Each structure stands twice: as C-alpha cells, then as structure tokens.
Amino acid sequence: MILNYLLALFLTLILEFIVFCLFGYRDKKALLTVLGINLVTHPLLGVVLFIKIMVSGTMFSFLEIILLELIIVLVESVFLYYIYLYKYYKLLFLAFIANLVSFLLGLMVF
Secondary structure, three states: OHHHHHHHHHHHHHHHHHHHHHOOOOOHHHHHHHHHHHHHHHHHHHHHHHHHHHHHOOOOOHHHHHHHHHHHHHHHHHHHHHHHOOOHHHHHHHHHHHHHHHHHHHHHHO
16 A cells, blocks of 8 residues: 555656656756655645545545545645746646646556
C-alpha cells in the first residue's frame, strides 16, 4: 500500500513537472514549486480518502473524487498565484491541466 502511494506521488511529480515545462516553467523554481505543492496536496487528499473509507466503510464515488480533485486544483492555483504573482486564470488553467494529466494517468495505472 505504501509503495503504491509512493509510486503515485512520484508519477504525479514527474507528470506535473512535465506539464509545467510545456507551459514554459522549466527552472529550479518550477521544480521546487511542483514538489512543494504536491507534498502538501497529495498527502492531504490521501488522508481525506482514507478517513472517508474508515468512517463510512465505503469507497468514494467518481463524482466525489472529481469534486476533491477540483478543490485540489483551486488550492494549488492559489499557491501558484502567490508564488508566481501572475494572472490567476492562467495559473488556474495550469493547475487544472497538470492535475488532469496526473489524474487520468492514475486511472490508467491504478
């Protein structure tokens, strides 16, 4: 279970950094940003999923997972805004695409 989580985190970091590179963010700051943001949001999402399963005994519905992912996108876009001080809607789009790519790969792999 822990190895699966670490693999998911590693793949998320790689994929989201690739998306950042495609958007023109290729420097050390971008790498540290992807790393920092995901080291906050990724475990947080894992804890929320774990608590839900433990409390209710049921898995999340697809709609609930999409809602949680959208909340993560909003949180990450706010972090990006304060780090880059750039147009919020462009950073929101970047966060959305980065998370969409990692989410879709996660569906295929896990």
